Amino acid sequence: MPDQDTLPSPAEVAMSDVVPDEIARHRETVADVLARRDSRLLVVVGPCSVHDADGALEYAHRLAEVSGRFADDLVVVLRAYLEKPRTIAGWTGLVPDPTLDGKGDLAAGIRIGRRFLVDAAATGLPLAYEFVDPFLAPYFADTISWGAIGARTVASQPHRHLASWLPMPVGMKNCVSGRLDTAVAAVRAAALPHVFPGAAADGRPRIQRSTGNPDAHLVLRGGPKPNHHAHAVADALDALTTAVLPHRLVVDASHGNSGKDHNRQPMVVADLADQISAGNDALAGVMIESYLADGRQDVGSTRPRPDLSITDACLGWERTVPLLESLACANAVRRLSAPRKAGAKA
Ligand SMILES: O=C[C@H](O)[C@H](O)COP(=O)(O)O
Numbered sequence: 001m002p003d004q005d006t007l008p009s010p011a012e013v014a015m016s017d018v019v020p021d022e023i024a025r026h027r028e029t030v031a032d033v034l035a036r037r038d039s040r041l042l043v044v045v046g047p048c049s050v051h052d053a054d055g056a057l058e059y060a061h062r063l064a065e066v067s068g069r070f071a072d073d074l075v076v077v078l079r080a081y082l083e084k085p086r087t088i089a090g091w092t093g094l095v096p097d098p099t100l101d102g103k104g105d106l107a108a109g110i111r112i113g114r115r116f117l118v119d120a121a122a123t124g125l126p127l128a129y130e131f132v133d134p135f136l137a138p139y140f141a142d143t144i145s146w147g148a149i150g151a152r153t154v155a156s157q158p159h160r161h162l163a164s165w166l167p168m169p170v171g172m173k174n175c176v177s178g179r180l181d182t183a184v185a186a187v188r189a190a191a192l193p194h195v196f197p198g199a200a201a202d203g204r205p206r207i208q209r210s211t212g213n214p215d216a217h218l219v220l221r222g223g224p225k226p227n228h229h230a231h232a233v234a235d236a237l238d239a240l241t242t243a244v245l246p247h248r249l250v251v252d253a254s255h256g257n258s259g260k261d262h263n264r265q266p267m268v269v270a271d272l273a274d275q276i277s278a279g280n281d282a283l284a285g286v287m288i289e290s291y292l293a294d295g296r297q298d299v300g301s302t303r304p305r306p307d308l309s310i311t312d313a314c315l316g317w318e319r320t321v322p323l324l325e326s327l328a329c330a331n332a333v334r335r336l337s338a339p340r341k342a343g344a345k346a
C-alpha cells in the first residue's frame, strides 16, 4: 500500500502527446548550431523559472510566433525551467513546490510540470531545462532539446554523469565564483561514458550505462565579474584549446554577466551582438532571462502575479523582442560575410 509520499514512476506520468521525432529534430538542429554546421545563433530565452503554467504558456505562444520572423538567423529555444538551484534556500521550483508555500507536493509538481512541458513543446519551440535534481531527469528529459548543468552543480559527479547520458546538447555553466576550469572539466567528463545508478521508466533502480555526450559545451554566465566581453570570450576559447575541446560557447546575458540586474541584459546582448557581427563564429548561443512583465516580485501571502518572475528579475516581453532583432541582424552580418564551410547545413 503506497504511503502519501509515494511518487509516480516516470512511465506513469509520460504522455503520448509529446512528438519524439520533432524533439529529435530540434536536438539535431541545436547540435548543428553548436558545432557550427548550421550558421544560425542559438538563443535560449524565457523566464528564470516557471511559477504559473498559464502565464508561461502565454509567453511560449508569443515567443513561438515571433521566432518565425527570425528563422533564417536564430534557433530560439524556450527556457522551461521547473527546478531552481538555491545558493542557500528559497523556492526550489514548480516541480518540487507547485503550491509555492514549501509544502513540497512533488507528486503534483511532477504531473503539473510534465503537463506544462508537453503543452510548451506543442507550440513547436524547442525547450531548455536545467537538470537540478538527477532523480527528476527521467520524468522530463524526453521533452527537452537543450539541457543545462548550473553554476551550483557543475562540479558534481552525479550531474556530469547525468549529462553524459542525456540525449541532448548540455551546457556546463562556469562556477558562481567565475571559475571556468570546473565547467571545462565538466564538459570533458560529460563526453565520456560512465556507469552510475539511475531508475528505469517503471521507477525501478537500475545501472545506467552512458555513452558520453558529444555535444556538451561551455556556458559563460559571469561571476563576481562579467565574462561576456571579447577578452573573456578569448580567454574561454584558450581554455577550450588547452583542453582540446572544440571552440563553441553559449554566453548567458543574465546572472553574473548582468550582476542579476535585468536592466543590464540589453547592454550585455549589445556587446555579444558586436562580437557576433564582427565574425566570432565560436559564439554559438546567447541566453536571456525574459518574461511577460519586466522585473520580479516577492512571494507573500497573496497569490503572485502570473506574468512576473518570482525568482530572478526578467526583461519584459516588449524589451525582449528588440534584443532578438538585434541578435538576428548581428548573425545575418556574420553569416553573410563568412565563407561557406564544407559540411555546412544552413
Ligand atoms: O536563476 C535563479 C537564481 O539565480 C538561482 O536559482 C540562485 O538563486 P539564489 O542565489 O537567490 O538562491
Ligand SMILES: C=C(OP(=O)(O)O)C(=O)O
Pocket (backbone or CB within 6 Å): 048, 081, 085, 130, 149, 150, 151, 152, 173, 221, 252, 255
Ligand atoms: C540558476 C541559473 O543559472 P546559474 O546556474 O548560472 O546561476 C539559471 O539559469 O536559472
